[in-house]
Amino acid sequence: HARDEGYRFIGPVRVSFAQSDRLHTGTFSIEAELAEGEGGIGAGSLILPTRQRVPLGERPLSIGRLPECNITLNDPNVSRHHAEIRPQGNGFVIVDQGSTNGVKVNGVRVSQQVLVDGDQITIGNTRMVFEAS
Helix, strand or coil: CCCCCCCCCCCCCCCCCCCCCCCCCCCCCCCCCCCCCCCCCCCEEEECCCCCEEEECCCCEEEECCCCCCEECCCCCCCCCCEEEEEECCEEEEEECCCCCCEEECCEEECEEECCCCCEEEECCEEEEEECC
16 A cells, blocks of 8 residues: 555565554554664565566675676666666665666666665666565
């Protein structure tokens, strides 16, 4: 629902339900809090046009036309070594590797960009979606 409404999150969202004696039958309350990270890399995935989910981890993920790239795109507008998605802090950053046609995040050309949940990444004519959880 949050993604459909255009909300963005900097990390994974956790929802839990609990009963409370403070509430009357048929009522509910909602509470939210920001939790400190546990250190390390947060969960992240790249959703490809084929709907394949590629999990991101502690190693850089290379994107390009060459078969040795982690994600190979058969797109003439993609450079051989086009971009990398690297872990940074508790999240991920996409870095253009000096490509000819650039990397776009949400329609804006970037050389380097911290990724947040729901970001639309365009490399050549290929669009992917970053999910933080």
